[in-house]
Amino acid sequence: MMHAEAPSQPAATRTIVSSLEEVRAASLQVANAATRLVAMYTQDLEPLVYDQPLFIEAIKKLVLARGYAKVRVLLANPARAVYESSRFIGLARRITSYIEIRHAHPDFRGNRAAFLIADDRAIVYRSDASRWDGILEMNDPAVARRYLDLFDEAWHGSAPHAETRQLHL
Numbered sequence: 001m002m003h004a005e006a007p008s009q010p011a012a013t014r015t016i017v018s019s020l021e022e023v024r025a026a027s028l029q030v031a032n033a034a035t036r037l038v039a040m041y042t043q044d045l046e047p048l049v050y051d052q053p054l055f056i057e058a059i060k061k062l063v064l065a066r067g068y069a070k071v072r073v074l075l076a077n078p079a080r081a082v083y084e085s086s087r088f089i090g091l092a093r094r095i096t097s098y099i100e101i102r103h104a105h106p107d108f109r110g111n112r113a114a115f116l117i118a119d120d121r122a123i124v125y126r127s128d129a130s131r132w133d134g135i136l137e138m139n140d141p142a143v144a145r146r147y148l149d150l151f152d153e154a155w156h157g158s159a160p161h162a163e164t165r166q167l168h169l
């Protein structure tokens with residue numbers, strides 16, 4: 001008697017990134033992979049990465065195509081993002097019910113990392129946001145979940161701040 005095999009998940013794929021172009025491409029790949037949640041931990045919304053038209057379009061497509069989709073952004077240092085003109089912030093202002101931006105609580109601001117997580121399976125991670133060196137994991141739920149848990153802890157400890165509320169005006 002033959003048994004049908006359970007559908008298998010694609011194998012995890014780890015890619016090393018080391019340039020701005022690779023980080024942009026990896027971030028776009030992760031954003032395009034999202035079906036319900038994007039979690040972003042960033043120092044200042046990194047305009048060279050997240051303020052790019054293709055990235056903005058991927059985020060817009062996610063939240064407008066799925067009424068339940070959410071984008072959560074945790075900023076370690078929002079001053080630059082608040083005062084510079086940003087397409088990402090413009091998008092967040094137009095669709096506030098889908099995109100929420102918070103200022104990281106002081107306990108979490110020392111983290112120099114930058115990462116973007118799609119759902120609970122894909123991540124692009126850099127241990128130091130001032131450098132382009134990092135990894136892209138497209139199908140490793142264990143790694144994505146570990147960083148999503150860290151993000152969630154910081155998220156829940158970081159109430160919306162006056163500066164970030166300005167982002168939603």
